[in-house]
Amino acid sequence: MAVVINHQIDIDTTTETVWQVITDTKKYGEWNPFVVACHSTLAVGSPINMKVRVMPFFAQPQKETILEHLPGEALSYGIKMPLGMLSSHRRHWVTETEPGKACYVSTFKLEGWLSPLVKLFVGGQLQRGFNEMSAAIGQRALQLK
Template structure:
């Protein structure tokens, strides 16, 4: 079974400014209501540690493999719950520059595996809401970053 959640938000900051906030992993716990922490070296092929979950839920810890880490463009990882094929998630962030210099931030995840069907309702509600809450918080942080510089 497969499922995808895809969200987006317009941010009044350049892709580089949004990227700077998104990849300042030490500060995620201060502003991000969904991804509580990221640690490790985000480089293609490396494993990182990600603690995430919607507010009100117990956070989950994953050690996904970084699939893409392209400056001011894309950050993508693949994680597994238990072992590959049970519940796999390819989480992605894409930054698209708009003609006015602002950014369209695309945040999503492609899910595959045996448990996806059982998790579909939670994915459509709490997880999607968590993505949207993070998007709004990122927008606020990036726009404040622009104002401060």
């Protein structure tokens, strides 16, 4: 039983502006309610170190690996734990819907034999966090417009 969370929002600004929000990880603490701190070179194979607020009262450290970086278009990262316990794949994707307008797509998939427990204990919190982050990306991009 995988945990799957998807979002898509249209933003009245350029794809470049949305991409700037996603990749300026040093500023996540200024606007991001879910990933409250983040550091990475964003180079494929390199780490992405985050502090993720799954529970409202605590931001836990999370270290993942950059899996894909197509500048201006897509950024993916994830984890793969031993023995098939858990693996995750998170993707940010930006496309132009018409000149000066962007579509932001967020996908997250967590699978493995521990995923039912994760879903049971924090599935709702993960859904809330990804909802909030997607909305905040849109709001931040509009502020920078």
